[in-house]
Amino acid sequence: MNANKYYEFTKEFFTINGCTIEELIPNYMTVHLTKEMDESLMNRPFYWHYMKKMNREGEPMSLSFKDISLGDQEEGVFLHAGTPKLQQIYQVALEKGFMTRLYEAVESKDNNNLALHPWLFVNIKLTFRGKQSKDQILSIGLNLINGALIHDAMDKIIDYSFNPKISDYTFPMTPVIRLESGYNRIVQHTEAYISKLDTEWASHSIEQLNYEKQLLEGFYNSNDIEEEQYEKELDQLNVRYKPRITLSVANGGLIYLSVSTSQQLLQ
Structure with a gap:
């Protein structure tokens, strides 16, 4: 399992978040989720809403993960870069990692x-x-x-x-x-x-902005561009060079x- 970076990340993620690793063998892992992780990952809002309404604890689910090399030999979620469940785990990790x-x-x-x-x-x-x-x-x-x-x-x-x-x-x-x-x-x-x-960087930016504006006005005054195009180009110059x-x-x-x-x- 050490050979698969996605397994290492997933194992570390669930361990840090208090989940129980029920089974851990090469290329296969089963995790018993906490209530918080079940709510975040298993898409069972109605179940948890019902549990809360009935003032009951509820039962979090277990998740199994397997390496793609196992094919259909074992039940579980394939762990590779494009796995939707892995992307969901990444998103939860980012949200929880903000604070x-x-x-x-x-x-x-x-x-x-x-x-x-x-x-x-x-x-x-x-x-x-x-x-x-x-x-x-x-x-x-x-x-x-x-x-x-x-x-x-x-x-x-x-x-x-x-x-x-x-x-x-x-x-x-x-x-x-x-x-x-x-x-x-x-x-x-x-x-x-x-x-x-x-603020030297800002001064250089303003100098460049003024220079580009003068060039643009020259094109406009010589009727090389229409007024609508002139306004668009002017907006783009402000976006590109105005210091902020x-x-x-x-x-x-x-x-x-x-x-x-x-x-x-x-x-």
Whole structure:
């Protein structure tokens, strides 16, 4: 099964999301879904609506996956790049990956409860468009207890271990700063960062835009193009050369870090 990257991804996806791998042999795997995964993947809205209406738990289904080399020898969903079910799994993974909640994996040596600081991590994509275009990712972390803010946040925690469940003898602290306020702080910080950037690229874009407009006006004034075509070309020039920066959130998460790790990030 290690030879098939789709199996590895699928196995990891279901394991992370709390599903039970019931059978795992070369080229074949059976997974018992959680209720959440059943609702996301099995297209049974009426069943779950009925279960909720009757105040019953319901029974999630199992899914079997097989390598295409098995043919029709075993029942199950073929796992290859074009499998609709795999594409559906990819979409769920993207949706769930937009926002995550993780806890640092720590051990209490003397069984004393260790506090975990809540951090809001946001990866922001800056898109620069003009004569030349580029994208930049800002990874910003905000401590929701004391308001400390760091850049390159994801790079700074990449070597730490995290779990979706909290470790024994640790407890998450209640945020002093609300998530909405924390997010607004990060956006304001990003806008301040943008305002301090070198604007030479924008000046070059405006120069090119004005030059192209003069050429276009020359064609129009000499009756080489009609007014309707002139307006279309003018709009295209603005789209191509007018400098602008757009801000969008790539993904983010609420990540709980030990006090010692929080202090290390600020050094």
